[in-house]
Structures are given as structure tokens and as C-alpha cells.
Amino acid sequence: MAPAPAVDDLLDRADAARAAGRGDDASALYDEAIALARAEDDLELWARAALRAAESQVFGSEPGTVPVHLHQVYDRTTDPTLRARLAAALARSWSYAGEPARARPFGEEAARLAEDSGDPLLLVDCLDAALVTRWGPDELDDRRELALRLGDVAAHVEDPDQRLRAHLWAFQVACEVLDLPAMHRHLRAVERLGADSARARFFGATRRAMLDALRGRLDTLPTLRAIAEDAVAEAGLADGWMVIAGMDGFSAWMRGDADTCTAVATVxxxxxxxxxxxxxxxxxxxxxxxxxxxxxxxxxxxxxxxxxxxxxxxxxxxxxxxxxxxxxxxxxxxxxxxxxxxxxxxxxxxxxxxxxxxxxxxxxxxxxxxxxxxxxxxxxxxxxxxxxxxxxxxxxxxxxxxxxxxATSGPASSAGTAWTLAPQAGGTWLVGAEGRTAAVPATRGLAHLHELLRRPGIDVAALDLAGGTSGSVDAGDLGPVLDDQARTAYKRRLDELEAEIAEAEDWSDAGRLALLRDERDALLTELVAATGLAGRRRVVGSSQERARVTVRKAIVSAIDKLEAVDPVLARHLRERVRTGSACRYDPDPDRPVAWTLVGTSPDGHPHAGTTRLTT
The missing domain is CATH 1.25.40 (Serine Threonine Protein Phosphatase 5, Tetratricopeptide repeat)
Structure with a gap:
């Protein structure tokens, strides 16, 4: 018979394999631990092995033998506490597998047994499981009620990870009903728990990224992503990589970053x-x-x-x-x-x-x-x-x-839109909707946009836009934009700034708040420039990389400035212009746009006439 230390050793090795991304090795080790525990006929040991295996299930994936192992022990045990823990795990396993009907009876039993036990830690776990089984679009009222009950119980629990569950459910419900004060309140509580919990740091960073993106802020993503990635490794979250991939992909979709979208979409x-x-x-x-x-x-x-x-x-x-x-x-x-x-x-x-x-x-x-x-x-x-x-x-x-x-609203969008983006003599450009144009100062970004609009649906190399076609070569690189010491210092200061900003907001100190936000934005700009796809460090010295960064910054800056002249035009360009190593303006065949690109360039030379594109 296998002693408990042998089973625990297999479970520790399985957890390590899972954390290292070796999912198949981890599954085999969990199965071996369960088999040894079952041979021992020790229900508590058997349950420990099955519950640890259940923690490795990836959200949304087929559960394999996880519910089988859990149910075998669940059927045999008469201990109400152990039965509640197993019922909670079965509820999560079937819910994660997209089987809410199978999950719901286990969630209900787990909550009932936990209420009877009088153990607040067990009740937090089981209410969390019951909530997972009530996660459908028709069960919002049930979620709201259960989340309030969970919050009441967790409020007096010391374990940060248990309190975390309550705040996450309260945040989820607040997001579903778009209760902004509640969203901010519970997210701030999650972030505070991050001082003692890697799980809380992960959830705090990923949910902050969501809330920032909702409000149109994508510049904070690199820092928040780095925090989440570090926390995943420390907490051993089985599906953390999926969350980070979602952050990368959807934020890239919002930014119009075709290169990142291609990489993420493939995976x-x-x-x-x-x-x-x-x-x-x-x-x-x-x-x-x-x-x-x-x-x-x-x-x-x-x-x-x-x-x-x-x-x-x-x-x-x-x-x-x-x-x-x-x-x-x-x-x-x-x-x-x-x-x-x-x-x-x-x-x-x-x-x-x-x-x-x-x-x-x-x-x-x-x-x-x-x-x-x-x-x-x-x-x-x-x-x-x-x-x-x-x-x-x-x-x-x-x-x-x-x-x-x-940008899609009103009769004009279905019947067609007319916009002007044309260089004029004297260093200005004429931009805006027909009849409402305005003169704005010439910028490199406007010139880049003009070139892309002249060549709809065609990839244009960033090197070409940046003027690097004449004998240009990729000259290699000269090392990271920021070294590890600088990145660490930046992240430390950003953490300090978040706390100081929260304090300034609490005290309504507008002057200090503006200064702190300016400093934070400057640091984030540096980190964004130093961070590439999947969090990799960017390097300096590459002509292709320099062109990609320079062109993207110029285009983003130009579109931001167009916002004040014509917000619908700015939105259209953000949605239809892709930047990266190759840049492109993608027409929308369902919404015709008559582009007026005629005018004189900043050097006084005339351009071609009006271009009509289906955009």
C-alpha cells in the first residue's frame, strides 16, 4: 500500500509539471497519484488527490476523467465536509466543461452542506461553486443574490484568496449591470489583496486591463500584462495563458494592430x-x-x-x-x-x-x-x-x-460618407467631413495615412512609409530598449504611483492628481515602447523595428489629433488602418466613402485627384 507521502510527492510533481506547461505529464502524474490513493482505500487521501487533479482543469476544455475520479470518492464518503468539497469540485468541473445542467445539483448540495457545517471557509468555497453553476445569461438575479451572500460570509474570513472570490463575483455582477462605482470599489479591493496573494495580483491586473480598455485606455496593457504573467507563474493558474492571450488579441483588435492579431489568432x-x-x-x-x-x-x-x-x-x-x-x-x-x-x-x-x-x-x-x-x-x-x-x-x-x-450611425453611413484628407501649400492639411473641413498643421502621420488611403487594401512596408526604401537594410540590433534593472524600477514606481493616484482621488487633490497621472503616462509610454508581442523585450538598432515604431506612433498621433476635428473620421481610421511591419488601409465594402485626397503637398507639388473607396 502506498503511504500518504508517496501520493503527496506525485501530486507535487504533477503541480510542477503543470506550472511548467507540461500538461500531459501533469495529467499522468495526477492519475498515478489517484490510483495509489485508491489502492490505499483511504478516502481522505483519495479525495486530496482527486481535488488536486481538478484544480488543473482548463476553463472551457473537456474535463477528461476529472469528474469520474471526483464522483468515485463522492459516492463512497459519508463525511459531510468532504462530500461538500467534492460536490463543489464537481460543480466547477462540469461548469468549466460547458455542462451547467450536470453542474447545478452538485453546486446546490455543496452550498447546503456547507451552510449546515458552520465552517465559513468551506461555505465560501461552496458558494463560489454554486455561483459557477448559475453563470448563464438567464441567471443574473441568482448571481446577484448568491454574490451578496458570499460577500457577507467572506467579509469575516482572514484568508486573502477566499476574500478574493467574493470580490471577484461582486465585480462580475457589477460589470454585468454596468455599475461603475461598484466595479471600481471591488477591483480596488482585489488589487489590495494582491499584496498577500499571487492569485489576487493576477486577477487585479487582468480586470484592471479590462476596465481600462472599456474606458478606451490601452496604454496600460504592457505593464498590467507583465504583472499578470509573473503572477500566473507564481500562482500556478492552469488557464492563465488563455486570459493573457485574450488580453493580447482583443486589445490588438481595438488598436488595429494586425501583426499581434495574426500571432494571437493563430494560437x-x-x-x-x-x-x-x-x-x-x-x-x-x-x-x-x-x-x-x-x-x-x-x-x-x-x-x-x-x-x-x-x-x-x-x-x-x-x-x-x-x-x-x-x-x-x-x-x-x-x-x-x-x-x-x-x-x-x-x-x-x-x-x-x-x-x-x-x-x-x-x-x-x-x-x-x-x-x-x-x-x-x-x-x-x-x-x-x-x-x-x-x-x-x-x-x-x-x-x-x-x-x-x-461612425456607423445615421443615414449618411448607409448612403455613403465623404471625407477630405488633403495636403495644402504652406504646411497645412485640409481634413474632415464634406462641408465641415478644417485646416490642421502638417505631420508625418497625416502623410502616412494619405499614402495608405491612396493604396486601399495594399500592404505598405513601414520602412517605405518612413522613407527607408533607398538601399535600406535591417541592421540587426543593439540590445534591449530597457534593461531588467530599469524595467524593475519603472514597475516599482508605477505601483507607487497607483497608490498615490488613489490617495489623490480620495482627497480630490486635482493638482497633484494631474502631476501623478502625467508621470504615470510618461513611464507607461517608455514601457510600451520597450515591450513587444507576448511581453518580449524590444531591441534597438533594427531599421525595421525603428520604422515600425516610428510609423505607428506617427499614425496614432495623427488620428488622435483628428479626433478634435471629426471624431467619426478618427474612429473610422482607427478601425480600418492596420499598423505593424506592414501597414494597410482596409476598405469596408458595405459602406462607401468618397475620399478627397487632392491638394498640394507640403513641398508645393500637386497630388492626384479625388479617390473614391468603398470603406
Whole structure:
């Protein structure tokens, strides 16, 4: 018979393999530990091995033998505390596997047994499991009630990871109803718990990134991503890599960063196909759109639409899957799917859409439904949903989402739009909508945009835009932009600044707050410049890299300045212009735009005449 130390040694080795990314090795070690514990016929030891194996299940993936092992012990034990812990684990396992109907009875029993036990730590764990089984779009009221109960119990528990669960559920519910004060309050509590918990640091960083992106701030992502990546390794979170990939992919989609979208979409698509996950299919499809590859997005959408989409369980992923499926269908012109999803999503008008656990904000259903009703010729419903969505976005400060929808609003967007972006003599450019143009100072970014607009749908090398075509070569690199010591110092100061900013906000010290935010923005700009795809350090000295950075900064700066002249034009350019090693302006075939590019360049030479593009 195997003694407990032998089983614990196998479990420790399995945890180490999982943390190192060797999932198959970890599964084999967990199975071996369970087999030894079962041979020992020690239910407590057997349960310990099965529960540790359950912690390795990746959210959204097929659970394998995890629920089998848990249920074998669950069936045999008569100890109510052990039975509650096993029921909670079974509830999570089936919920993570997309089987809420199987999960719900276990969640209910876990909560009942834990209430009877009088053990607050056990009750926190079991209420958390019960919440996981009530995560569907039709169970918001249940979530709200259970989250309040969990908060009451966890308020007097010392363990930071248990208190973390309560704040995360309260944050989730607040996000679903778009209660901004509650969102900020609970997120701040999560971040404070990060001083004692790697899990809290991970959740604090990832949810802060979501909230920043909701409000249109993407510059904080590199720092928050680095914090999350460090915390994943320390906490051993099985699905942490998926969360970070989502942060990378969706923020790149919002920025129009085609290179990052391509890299992330490739990984996400592979995972979606291997695991057979409809929700991840739609995530990958949306990110492929961000890469400018509707040809890669359309097949992923087709794989999950039709009867498969209609029969999809209304679980934690359902609203997001529908929202993203509708986004992709609208983008690729799949009117059959637009009609199907609009009918399914219609009863959920007015809802906020978030990735599981509030990892990423995907707008409100009124947004996509308004555009779907436009396509389907239902003008009154389209107008009602659009107006409601715009009011919601304005209320919560979701400027990126507001401007994006506003760019498609009104008769002009369906009938066509006329914009001018033309260089003039004397160092100015004429920009803006027809009849409302304004003169702005010439910048390199405007010249880059002008060149891309003249060559719609064509990749233009950043080196060419930067003027590096004449005999230019990639000259290699000269080492990292920031060394480890500098990065550490920057991150330490950023942590200090967040605390000082929170204090200044509490005291309404506007002068100090402005100075602190300026310092934070300057540090973040440096870190953004030093951070590449997947958190890798960028290097200096490469002509391609210098051109990529220079061109991107110039284009972003130019679009930001256009915001004051014509916010709809700025939104259109953010959505349709891709930057990277190669840059491109992608026309939208459903919305014609008449571009006036005629004028004289800053050096006095005339340009070609008006270009009309379907954008």
C-alpha cells in the first residue's frame, strides 16, 4: 500500500509539471497519484488527490476523467465536509466543461452542506461553486443574490484568496449591470489583496486591463500584462495563458494592430479546433478580423453557426459567443447568420457582454443588434437599439465603443460618407467631413495615412512609409530598449504611483492628481515602447523595428489629433488602418466613402485627384 507521502510527492510533481506547461505529464502524474490513493482505500487521501487533479482543469476544455475520479470518492464518503468539497469540485468541473445542467445539483448540495457545517471557509468555497453553476445569461438575479451572500460570509474570513472570490463575483455582477462605482470599489479591493496573494495580483491586473480598455485606455496593457504573467507563474493558474492571450488579441483588435492579431489568432484558432469550443471559434474569428483576414474569420464562424449555434447551452459563454458571432457575421456579410443570431440575441437587448470572469468587455448587445437590424431592414428597431447603446456607452465613458458605433450611425453611413484628407501649400492639411473641413498643421502621420488611403487594401512596408526604401537594410540590433534593472524600477514606481493616484482621488487633490497621472503616462509610454508581442523585450538598432515604431506612433498621433476635428473620421481610421511591419488601409465594402485626397503637398507639388473607396 502506498503511504500518504508517496501520493503527496506525485501530486507535487504533477503541480510542477503543470506550472511548467507540461500538461500531459501533469495529467499522468495526477492519475498515478489517484490510483495509489485508491489502492490505499483511504478516502481522505483519495479525495486530496482527486481535488488536486481538478484544480488543473482548463476553463472551457473537456474535463477528461476529472469528474469520474471526483464522483468515485463522492459516492463512497459519508463525511459531510468532504462530500461538500467534492460536490463543489464537481460543480466547477462540469461548469468549466460547458455542462451547467450536470453542474447545478452538485453546486446546490455543496452550498447546503456547507451552510449546515458552520465552517465559513468551506461555505465560501461552496458558494463560489454554486455561483459557477448559475453563470448563464438567464441567471443574473441568482448571481446577484448568491454574490451578496458570499460577500457577507467572506467579509469575516482572514484568508486573502477566499476574500478574493467574493470580490471577484461582486465585480462580475457589477460589470454585468454596468455599475461603475461598484466595479471600481471591488477591483480596488482585489488589487489590495494582491499584496498577500499571487492569485489576487493576477486577477487585479487582468480586470484592471479590462476596465481600462472599456474606458478606451490601452496604454496600460504592457505593464498590467507583465504583472499578470509573473503572477500566473507564481500562482500556478492552469488557464492563465488563455486570459493573457485574450488580453493580447482583443486589445490588438481595438488598436488595429494586425501583426499581434495574426500571432494571437493563430494560437486561439488551434486551441478552438483542438478542443471543439464554439465560443473560442468566435473569439479567434474576431481576432482574425483584427488581422485584416476575413477569409480566415468566415470559416471559423461557419463551423459553429446553423443548428449548432441554436442548440448552444445558455451558459457562461453564451452571450459572448452570440455577440462575437454577430460581429463577425456583420463584418463578412453573412446575412443568414446575422438573421439567426439577431433572433437569438434579441431577448437579451440592453445587456453588457463580458468574457467569463469579466476578462474582456465586448460592448453591449444593443450595439451589435442595431447594426444587425440595419442589415435586415428593421429601421425602427435599429434606431432604438443604437440610441440606447450610445447612451449607455456615454454613461460609462466607453469612448472607443461609442465612437465606433457613432461612425456607423445615421443615414449618411448607409448612403455613403465623404471625407477630405488633403495636403495644402504652406504646411497645412485640409481634413474632415464634406462641408465641415478644417485646416490642421502638417505631420508625418497625416502623410502616412494619405499614402495608405491612396493604396486601399495594399500592404505598405513601414520602412517605405518612413522613407527607408533607398538601399535600406535591417541592421540587426543593439540590445534591449530597457534593461531588467530599469524595467524593475519603472514597475516599482508605477505601483507607487497607483497608490498615490488613489490617495489623490480620495482627497480630490486635482493638482497633484494631474502631476501623478502625467508621470504615470510618461513611464507607461517608455514601457510600451520597450515591450513587444507576448511581453518580449524590444531591441534597438533594427531599421525595421525603428520604422515600425516610428510609423505607428506617427499614425496614432495623427488620428488622435483628428479626433478634435471629426471624431467619426478618427474612429473610422482607427478601425480600418492596420499598423505593424506592414501597414494597410482596409476598405469596408458595405459602406462607401468618397475620399478627397487632392491638394498640394507640403513641398508645393500637386497630388492626384479625388479617390473614391468603398470603406
Amino acid at each position: 486561439v484558432e488551434e486551441f478552438a479546433i483542438d478542443e471543439g469550443l464554439p465560443g473560442v471559434h468566435t473569439e479567434a474569428a474576431l481576432i482574425w478580423l483584427g488581422a485584416g483576414r476575413p477569409d480566415r474569420a468566415a470559416p471559423l464562424l461557419a463551423a459553429v453557426t446553423g443548428p449548432a449555434l441554436a442548440d448552444l447551452a445558455r451558459d457562461v459563454n453564451w452571450l459572448q459567443t452570440m455577440q462575437l458571432a454577430l460581429e463577425v457575421a456583420l463584418a463578412v456579410g453573412d446575412t443568414d447568420t446575422v438573421a439567426q443570431v439577431a433572433e437569438l440575441l434579441g431577448p437579451y437587448a440592453g445587456r453588457a457582454v463580458l468574457n467569463a470572469g469579466a476578462v474582456m468587455f465586448h460592448g453591449v448587445t444593443d450595439d451589435t443588434l442595431s447594426r444587425a437590424y440595419d442589415v435586415l431592414g428593421e429601421a425602427d428597431d435599429a434606431r432604438t437599439c443604437r440610441e440606447r447603446a450610445l447612451r449607455t456607452y456615454q454613461r460609462i465613458g466607453a469612448s472607443w465603443w461609442h465612437d465606433r458605433l457613432a
